[in-house]
Amino acid sequence: xxxxxxxxxxxxxxTVIPATGADLRPDEIVTVLPKDAIPxxxxxxxxxxxxxxxxxxxxxxxxxxxSGDSRAYPVATLSHHEIVNDTVGGQxxxxxx
Amino acid sequence: MYDHQTExxxxxxxxxxxxxxxxxxxLKPLQSMFTRWDTWRKLxxxxxxxSSGRESFFSSxxxxxxxxxxxxxxxxxxxRVSDKRIYPKEYVLGLxxxxxxxxxxxxxxxxxPVVNDTFQGAPLLVIFDSESATGAIFKxxxxxxxxxxxxxxxxxxxxxxxxxxxxxxxxxxxxxGTAVQGSLKGKTxxxxxxxxxxxxxxxxxxxxxxxxxxxxxxxx
Numbered sequence: 066x067x068x069x070x071x072x073x074x075x076x077x078x079x080t081v082i083p084a085t086g087a088d089l090r091p092d093e094i095v096t097v098l099p100k101d102a103i104p105x106x107x108x109x110x111x112x113x114x115x116x117x118x119x120x121x122x123x124x125x126x127x128x129x130x131x132s133g134d135s136r137a138y139p140v141a142t143l144s145h146h147e148i149v150n151d152t153v154g155g156q157x158x159x160x161x162x
Numbered sequence: 163m164y165d166h167q168t169e170x171x172x173x174x175x176x177x178x179x180x181x182x183x184x185x186x187x188x189l190k191p192l193q194s195m196f197t198r199w200d201t202w203r204k205l206x207x208x209x210x211x212x213s214s215g216r217e218s219f220f221s222s223x224x225x226x227x228x229x230x231x232x233x234x235x236x237x238x239x240x241x242r243v244s245d246k247r248i249y250p251k252e253y254v255l256g257l258x259x260x261x262x263x264x265x266x267x268x269x270x271x272x273x274x275p276v277v278n279d280t281f282q283g284a285p286l287l288v289i290f291d292s293e294s295a296t297g298a299i300f301k302x303x304x305x306x307x308x309x310x311x312x313x314x315x316x317x318x319x320x321x322x323x324x325x326x327x328x329x330x331x332x333x334x335x336x337x338x339g340t341a342v343q344g345s346l347k348g349k350t351x352x353x354x355x356x357x358x359x360x361x362x363x364x365x366x367x368x369x370x371x372x373x374x375x376x377x378x379x380x381x382x
Contacts, residue, residue, distance in 0.1 A: 086261035087176035087367045088243075094171065094180065095239055100164070111210035114203055120211065122200030128209070129194045135206035137199065141225040142214040148163055148174070149212065158192060161163065161174040 105148035111136065127160055129153055138162075175357060175367050191355035195337070201294035204322065205338060241366040247373055250362035255297040256371075257356045259284060263368035265361065270374060271297060276325060276336070277374070278302060278310045287311055287351065288374075289336045291323040297358065300339040300351035 117137075120126075125140035132154030143149065143162035151158055163172045170182025177189035195202065202209060225231075236250050248254075254265035259282040266277065271290035279286045287302040289311075302309050309327040311334065323336030332344025339351035357364075365371055 086258050086263065087173065087178060088369055089173050089176060089178060089180045089367070090242070091171075091180045091185075093242065097238060105163075106212075110213045112213050114207070114209060114211060116213075117199075117211040120199050122198060122203075124199045125196070126199050126202055126211075127194050127196055128202040128206065129192070130206060130209075131192070135209040136212065137202050137206075137209050138212045139199070139214070142212055144225045144227050145214070156192075159163075159189070160194070 103145070103147050105150060106146045107150050109149050109151050127162065129158065129160065131156055131158075173367070175359065175363060191357070193353040193355045195296060195298065196358040197291075197296035197337075198294045201291070201296055201322065201337070205335075236360070236362040241362055243366045243369040245361070245365040245369075247375070248361050250360065252361045253295075253358055254361050254364055254373075255288065255299060255356045256359050256364045256368070257281070257286075257299055257354065258368070259354075263364075263371035264374065265359075265364050265368075265371050266297070266299075266374045267361065268295065268297070270376070274376065275323060276311050276313045277376075279374070281372070284354075286354065287339070289323055289325070291337055293321060296337060297356070298337055298339065299354040299356045301354060302351060304346060304349050304351070 120139055126137040127140065127143065128135065128137050134154040136151070136153055138149055138160050140162065143160070147162055149160040151160060163174050164170065165172065165184065168183040170179045170184035172179045172184070177191055179185050179187045234251060248267050248269070253268040255271070257264050257266070262282055264281050266288050268290070271277070271288065272292050275290040275292060277288040279288055285302045285308045287300045288297065290297045302311065307329065309329050311325045311327050314324040314326045314333055325334040325336050326332065327334065327346070330345045332341045332346040334341050339353060341347050341349045
């Protein structure tokens with residue numbers, strides 16, 4: 066489901082720490098799509114930059130680098146999946162869009 | 163978004179669980195860069211790229227939201243908070259420190275690409291590379307010493323934003339916060355995770371957010 070349609074890029078690590086700050090209003094959650102209508106990527110596959118001939122230099126990406134492990138997630142692909150569950154530099158992360 | 167383990171619902175902008183067994187928990191934000199592929203490649207030549215499995219079908223690779231990004235539409239459900247200090251679909255770099263929010267609009271940063279700021283007591287460097295429309299935020303301290311930066315106009319590597327600091331005069335790569343020349347060569351500023359977002363979404367999640375407007379020439 067999604068409550069808002071706007072692009073936001075984040076890389077998040079899956080360890081939980083309690084914190085607030087955002088004004089989150091559960092009573093305003095509206096279901097606009099069935100669950101998994103936009104399927105998250107659970108087992109991402111990667112190529113090297115040479116294999117990405119389909120990507121033009123001006124295309125937008127979300128780039129993550131952890132412990133020397135660097136990865137680019139093209140925004141056009143992220144728009145089709147909204148979430149990529151990955152492990153980068155040994156850390157389990159979620160890339161959300 | 164939801165997690166498979168507990169089916170709790172999470173706000174993807176805030177990285178916090180809103181309902182379900184994980185309610186109140188928050189994911190740790192990590193640094194990421196929202197940028198152009200050619201800029202990322204210059205900075206990380208060995209970077210891997212996510213495959214979509216459909217690279218041979220160019221039409222399916224187009225972003226279905228391209229016209230939405232350019233439009234004035236603010237999502238499919240009305241926001242509860244509306245703040246017209248800047249255009250709702252303006253991009254901002256959103257930052258949360260000590261549960262307080264601050265946003266730096268791209269329109270301001272494009273005119274002021276190096277901002278030495280202090281927020282929540284932390285000395286921050288906010289940079290913006292206009293060529294690629296890429297922003298980043300760092301803590302502007304090395305070994306406990308606070309530095310102030312300005313843009314360097316000569317010797318920029320690969321035409322990316324280059325800076326010098328006021329204490330040592332070392333030259334820094336702006337997008338990575340790494341000193342490439344001078345007595346601080348090899349040092350890297352601590353990156354502060356931030357979220358590039360449309361203003362309307364950011365202010366709806368953080369209604370009391372500060373907004374950086376210096377250099378716009380008018381008070382709002």
